Amino acid sequence: MTDVKAGVEYKINVDGNSFLLDSKKYQLLESILDTGSLTESAKMVKISYGTALNYIDKIESTLQVKIVSTSKGGKGGGGGTTLTEEGYSILKECKKINAIMELHKDVNEIEAEVLAIDQSKGVMTVKMNSFEVNIPLNKNYAVGDKVLALISYDNIFLMLEPQKSSIRNIIKGTIVEMRLNNEIIRVNVDVGGVNIYSDITVSAEKELNLTIGKEIYIGFKAMSVATLKL
Template sequence: MTEVKAGVEYKINVGDKNFLLNEKKFNLLNNINITGSITKAAKLTKISYRTSLNYIEKIETSLEIAVVSTTKGGKGGGGSAKLTSEGRLILKECKKINAIMELHKEVNEIEAEVISVNKEKQVMTIEMKDLNMTIPLNEKYEVGDNILALISYDNIFIMLEEQKSSVRNILKGKIVEISLSGEMIRVKADVGGIYLYSNITRSAEENLKLRLGKEIYLGFKAVSIATLKL
């Protein structure tokens, strides 16, 4: 079963409303979708029935929509519950974010601010400390938004000189750590006060003659950056 990461809250947008969904609330909705019962879903989520109703009420009040539809039971009682189309949309959005996180288990996490948006070129610029990066335009983001940029270790390559290429983001840094990670060499670089990690092959390390304190350039394509709105 797909689950939201423990201790993490995701901002879910539905129309012009949004709601912070955490692990418990997500699992409750997911379990309702699976079992068709709030009572069973509450037990699987390890919360009380009263708490589950409170969670549902908070979500529906914040978004001003119904996310769970219930029907009363017959003579035998019981009743049933199912997610509305909006409730299923919330699950879908959460799973999309989770899929990004699973795809990039080892990622550089950088808090940044959107400082410009270019709709004509379909890109936007984000800033962290004194560094800028270009990433694909996300229509949901506006100038001034704080975001988390995620760049996989495997998507960052190392150069000894700055080169002209299709890569939009090339940052100068200094190696502060070199370590072995499985069959790969992990390089940690200080880039203007921000630490970035890159995984390279042993042969690449030897060819580049990497060592502690050496100045390098780190490059990555704009499309290799995933983002979450904070």
């Protein structure tokens, strides 16, 4: 089964009805898909068969859709249980949320403001504290909008001098922290009062001769920035 942290909840919406699906209920649906048995699924999730039935009933009654189809079997609540089309759609939506969460697990989150929009070039200029960067145009944004910029740690490049390349955003900063983790060095760079993290290899760190307090340039491509409107 997919590794899902306890306490995670997924807000599911079906035809105007919504339900908060917690990690236990998510794992129950995933196990039903894998095993085709509600009895086995309850054991895998470590809940009773009655609790599993109650979970299913709560989801179905709240969303007003049928999420499982059960065929009768032998003693002890056996038989086959499969997800309906609606049940599979709910599980698939949860998996998408999981994938997005995993993708953005190590990501710089920087509050910014839209300063300018260039429709012809398909880019926006946003201000992040004391510096400006270019990011892909989002037609739903307007000048003055507050956004949250998301940039993965491994999309931040480090360089000793600014270089002409496909990297559109190059900013000077100072290294304030370096931490080794599983052969990857996480470098914390103070850029105009904003802390931006970059993950680099040990060999790259040695080649650049990085030390705490050293001035360095960070760079990232416009297309590596995702945004959320605040």
